[in-house]
Every structure is written in structure tokens, then in C-alpha cells.
Amino acid sequence: MTITEHTAPAWEELVSAALLGTTRRRPPIEVGAEPVDPAGALLDAAAVATVRRRAGLRPARSAPRPAVAPDDPRPLPPPAARSRLRDLLNDRTHHGGSGGGRRGAAPSLAELLPQWLAAAGRYGYRAPDAVLPDLLDAARARTDLRSDALALAGPRALWLAELNPEWKFALRSGNRGAAGDAAADPRAAQRLWDEGLFAERVALLTRIRERDPAAGLALLSGTWAKERAEDRLLFLDALRTGLGPDDEPFLEQALTDRSRNVRATAAELLSALPGSALSHRMTERALACVALDRTGVGPRIVVEAPHACDAAMERDGVTATPPPGRGERSWWLGQLVEGAPLAIWRDRFGGRTPEQIAALEVADDWQPDLHAAWCRAAVRQRDARWARALLGPPPVPAGAVAAVGDPAKLLSVLPEDERAVWVAEFIAGHGLSEAFQLLGACAVPWAEPLGRAVVDALDIAREAGSYPWSFSGVMGLAERCLDPGLAERLEPLTATAEDGSNASPGSGAYWSEAFQRLVTTLRLRAAMLQELAG
Structure with missing residues (x-):
């Protein structure tokens, strides 16, 4: 068979014949009288076409070589x-998520x-x-x-x-290393600020604020008017690092920003400065709404929520329009109380402590709104004493679970050990069904009393005969957060128990799998830490 320039088939025709098969489509080539294997003829034609295609290419200009990879002097792991x-x-990519809903005893x-x-x-x-x-x-x-x-x-x-x-x-x-290097050199910092990627600029601003808050503020002020609204918001959020009285004039100016989110963030930062002008304005508004009434049988808190949201309130970060289902006056009241310093309430209520104030009766069903606002203020101002007072002791099993506020956020304000003890007591009284978010607020690895409480509650659930899938979220957290030293204590729970009379069918085997996976995961975590330590 001879293929000339005039008889050479198109490349697309060869590909089509190869895909369909030579028995269904004869190769588009001319052959002589001698018998020819169609498949071999197709391959010969493709080989010739490949040489012709390559020979017809014009040499391209070579691309520049990449720069040499930068050095990284840090040590390698063992x-x-x-x-x-x-x-x-x-x-x-071989496994899905973790937790009691995942089948099998192998860890993820x-x-x-x-x-x-x-x-x-x-x-x-x-x-x-x-x-x-x-x-x-x-x-x-x-x-x-x-x-x-x-x-x-x-x-x-x-x-x-x-x-x-x-x-x-x-x-x-962003390049955190580049931001760290540039933060110590004003010229390098200015160059990175002018030319760097957005994430690099945020990292640079944060690093400079750690060293010199005034220098970081000056850097931001120089380009503030040119920044996009979404960028201004994150730059403003970076001012939380090193926040101090010197930032107040800039933040006051940001209260007039055209972006509502920027205005709200500026107001939040100013409210965290106890001596700021905004703090004083919010104090006056909050005190005008909340007072102590001594005319009844006992002292109680009376509330007169604002009747309107004026322009000055909106400038100070108060959102005028409430979310669906929320009354306007309660919405405005909550924002005013949240934005006021918590320290003002001691004098307002006759020198009472946060615990005593939280225990006072609130007239006319305003307690949920008032306490919820105090909860948000405690989280914003990182006030552990107010968080402790509003959180209270873990509710008894028959009691309601935190009628107002967000217990997980309040817990985040408390010291790590105190958080673990509170959640452990909560689990001992209520079990695990309502504890998932609270567990997420605790430091990892979980402290001994909390880890013990979780293991005991899981054992109780196993004895009750329910399926472990109901506790998949907690199981997943336990795999990541339990102290690896608890693996030996969990070992007896890996045995398959006989299903009780009230147990779900096969629940014992499923629990055995879940505990085997948990124990294996804890041992793997222990081995990982030992390997990293060398």
C-alpha cells in the first residue's frame, strides 16, 4: 500500500474509523489489488499522518524558564x-465524613x-x-x-x-511570610501594600498592627478612599488587632461610609472602646430605656423601648428595619443595649453584681429581649463575668436550655477549663442530644472531665439500644477532639453486646463498629503526634 500526498486521508477520518472499528467503517485509504489487513492499513496511515503533522509544524519561540524556587529553611518533619x-x-479522596453514620471500623x-x-x-x-x-x-x-x-x-x-x-x-x-518580612521594613511594607494581592495586604496590615498599631492605621488611611467597599470591610476588621483610643477618629469617620456593613463594623469597634464618643452616646440611649423600679414589692427592671430610630442612631450603627417577625421597638432596644458598655449597669442598678442584675425581675415580658442583648454585649466585649452570670449553672434536666442568648458563644468567653466543666455538667444532666454546639465551643483536645462525660453518655446511649447514627455528629467530634489517652478506657466498649429486649435490631453490632473506629482513630492520633515529635 502506498500513501501519497493526494491519497492521504484527513486526520479526523482516521480517528473516526479507529473509534468505530474497521469492521464498521473501512479506513479511508486507497489500497492496491493485494489483500490488506484494514486494521494494519489504518495504523500505517495514522503513522504517516503523524509524521506529516509533526513535520509541518513551525518551530515556536521557547518560553522563558521559570524562576528558581525560593528557599525554605524550615526543617522537614521526621x-x-x-x-x-x-x-x-x-x-x-477515598473516604467520606466521620462519625457514627459512617459504616465500618476503619478510621477516615x-x-x-x-x-x-x-x-x-x-x-x-x-x-x-x-x-x-x-x-x-x-x-x-x-x-x-x-x-x-x-x-x-x-x-x-x-x-x-x-x-x-x-x-x-x-x-x-496571601503570603504570610512575605507580610511578616515586609512588616519590619517600612519601604518593603509600602511596596507590598501598593502592589500586593488583597490577602497579602490584609496579612500585612494585621502584622503591622501587632507591632505598631499607629503605623498600620497610617498605612490604611493613605488608601482608604480608593479601596472597594468589600475590601474596606475586611481592612476595618483587621483593626481589631491593637485596637485603641488612637483609632477612634478614623472609626468615627468610617461611620459615614457609604457601605452599611462598613458602618456597622466601625460602630462595633467603637463600642468596644469604653471611652469612645460612640460608647457615651450608646450609654445615654440605653440608660434612657432601662431603669430600676423600687416602687413595688421588690426591685425590678422596667423597660421603655425607643419609639423611633433617628438618623443619629443609624449613623451609630443601629439598623432601622427589623428582620421578619421582629417588632421594631424590641429590635432597636436590643441594638442600643448591645452597643453600650456593660460596666454602666452596675451603677444603674445600685452597685449590684452581674449575677444579681441577671436575677432581677424584668417587667412587662421584656426579659428575653434585654437578656439576649446583654448576652451579645458580653460576647462582643469578651466580658467573662457577665457571660458567666447570664449563662448560669447548667440547667437541671427538667429545666429549659438557655431560653435566651447563645450558650455556645457565651461559653467561648470563659476560660477553657471552665468551659469544659460547664459542658460536662450539662451532658451529665441532659445527655448528648442538645450538647453538639456546646462541644464545638470547647478547646481541643477536650479536658479530662469533658471527655469522660462524653464517653459515659455514649455508653448510656449504647445501653439504651438506640442506633449510633443518632449521635453521628458527636461521634465525629469525639474522633477529632477526645484525648488520645482515652483509647484504653474505650476498649471494652468495642465488644459486640447482645441486643436487649427494647434495643433496635442489630444496634449492638453497629455500636461495636462505631467504638472500634473511635478507638482506632484515637490510637492513630497518638501515633501521629509521637511521629511529629520525633
Whole structure:
């Protein structure tokens, strides 16, 4: 068979014949009288066409070589820890979420990856070069990994991101190392502020505020009028670092910003400055609405909510329009009380402590609105004594669970040990069904009394004969948050118990699987920490 320039078939015709098969479509080539294998003829024609296509290409101008990857002087993890990281990255797409709803006793290595990254970051390690592509792929797929993954990957992750569009998110996430270096050099800081990516500028502003709040404010003030509204909001939020009286004039000016979110954030920051003019204005408004009435049988709080929201209130961050289903006056009252310093209420109520104030009767059914506003103020102002007073002791089993406020947010204001004890007592009285959000507010790993309370409650649920899927969220948290030292204590619960008369069918086997997975995960976490420690 001879193929000439005039008889050569088009490349698309060859591909079509190959896809359909030579028995269904004869190759579009001319053959002589001798018998020819159609498949062989097709391959011969494709080989000739390939040479012709390549020979016809014009040489292209070579692209410039990439810059040399930057150096990362941080130490590598120990060999066993590096091997573990490869296993975690290879397994990340093979398993779903964790918790009692996942079947089987094998742990989810994908759920252990965030913990490995966080622990490696505490040791100051860098990622091995060979795993950087897999690490960036993992961070692209899971936003919860990005901060720790990019910190571990270091400057070489940004170098790779410049070469692969799929990793551009790393450039948007900012270069914390570059921000740290530039923060110590005014010229470098100004250059990065003028030319850097948005995330790099936010990181730079935060780092400068840690060292010199006034210098950070000056940097922001110089370009404030040119920034986009969404950028101004995040830049303003960065002023929480090093917030002080010197920031007040700038924040007062931000109260007139054209963006409602920027105005609200400026008002929130000003309300956190006890001596600010806005703080005094909110104090006057709140005191005009809330007073102590001594004319009855006992002292009680009386409330006169505002009848209108004027322009001055709106300028100070009060939103005029309430959400659906909320009355205007209660909505305005809550914002005024939330924005006022909590310290004002001691004098207002005759020197009473927060605990005594929280215990006072509130007239005319205003207690839920007033206490909810105090809860938000305690969280905003990070006032542990007010948070403790409003939270109170864990409610008894027959009592209501936190009628107002957000217990999880109030708990976040308290010291870590106190949080753990409060939630442990809550679980002992109420079980786990209402404790999921409270557990999320506790420090990891859970302190001993909290871990013990969770294990005891899970054991009680197992004895009751329900399925573990009802506690999948708590099981997932336990895998990530329980102290690995509790693995031995949990070992007896991995045995398959016989189903009781009132138990759900097969529940004993399912609980056995869930506890086996929990124990195995805890032991893996312990091994990971030991490997990272070398």
C-alpha cells in the first residue's frame, strides 16, 4: 500500500474509523489489488499522518524558564511523619465524613489530615517538596485545609501556584511570610501594600498592627478612599488587632461610609472602646430605656423601648428595619443595649453584681429581649463575668436550655477549663442530644472531665439500644477532639453486646463498629503526634 500526498486521508477520518472499528467503517485509504489487513492499513496511515503533522509544524519561540524556587529553611518533619503525610494525602479522596453514620471500623484518614497539618505547624516544619502538588490539590478541594496547608507548604507553594492555574487560590490566600518580612521594613511594607494581592495586604496590615498599631492605621488611611467597599470591610476588621483610643477618629469617620456593613463594623469597634464618643452616646440611649423600679414589692427592671430610630442612631450603627417577625421597638432596644458598655449597669442598678442584675425581675415580658442583648454585649466585649452570670449553672434536666442568648458563644468567653466543666455538667444532666454546639465551643483536645462525660453518655446511649447514627455528629467530634489517652478506657466498649429486649435490631453490632473506629482513630492520633515529635 502506498500513501501519497493526494491519497492521504484527513486526520479526523482516521480517528473516526479507529473509534468505530474497521469492521464498521473501512479506513479511508486507497489500497492496491493485494489483500490488506484494514486494521494494519489504518495504523500505517495514522503513522504517516503523524509524521506529516509533526513535520509541518513551525518551530515556536521557547518560553522563558521559570524562576528558581525560593528557599525554605524550615526543617522537614521526621521520616515517619513524612510517610504518614503521604498516606493521609493519598487517602483523602477515598473516604467520606466521620462519625457514627459512617459504616465500618476503619478510621477516615481524610479527617485526620487537618489535625496532622495543625500539629506540624506548631512544630514549625515545612512540607517535603515531593508532596507539594498533592498538598495543594487537597487544599484546593477543601477550604478548611487551606490555612494550615499553605503555611506548611511555605513560599514554594506560591511559586508552584504561579505555574499552575488550578492552584491560583494559593495566591489569593496571601503570603504570610512575605507580610511578616515586609512588616519590619517600612519601604518593603509600602511596596507590598501598593502592589500586593488583597490577602497579602490584609496579612500585612494585621502584622503591622501587632507591632505598631499607629503605623498600620497610617498605612490604611493613605488608601482608604480608593479601596472597594468589600475590601474596606475586611481592612476595618483587621483593626481589631491593637485596637485603641488612637483609632477612634478614623472609626468615627468610617461611620459615614457609604457601605452599611462598613458602618456597622466601625460602630462595633467603637463600642468596644469604653471611652469612645460612640460608647457615651450608646450609654445615654440605653440608660434612657432601662431603669430600676423600687416602687413595688421588690426591685425590678422596667423597660421603655425607643419609639423611633433617628438618623443619629443609624449613623451609630443601629439598623432601622427589623428582620421578619421582629417588632421594631424590641429590635432597636436590643441594638442600643448591645452597643453600650456593660460596666454602666452596675451603677444603674445600685452597685449590684452581674449575677444579681441577671436575677432581677424584668417587667412587662421584656426579659428575653434585654437578656439576649446583654448576652451579645458580653460576647462582643469578651466580658467573662457577665457571660458567666447570664449563662448560669447548667440547667437541671427538667429545666429549659438557655431560653435566651447563645450558650455556645457565651461559653467561648470563659476560660477553657471552665468551659469544659460547664459542658460536662450539662451532658451529665441532659445527655448528648442538645450538647453538639456546646462541644464545638470547647478547646481541643477536650479536658479530662469533658471527655469522660462524653464517653459515659455514649455508653448510656449504647445501653439504651438506640442506633449510633443518632449521635453521628458527636461521634465525629469525639474522633477529632477526645484525648488520645482515652483509647484504653474505650476498649471494652468495642465488644459486640447482645441486643436487649427494647434495643433496635442489630444496634449492638453497629455500636461495636462505631467504638472500634473511635478507638482506632484515637490510637492513630497518638501515633501521629509521637511521629511529629520525633
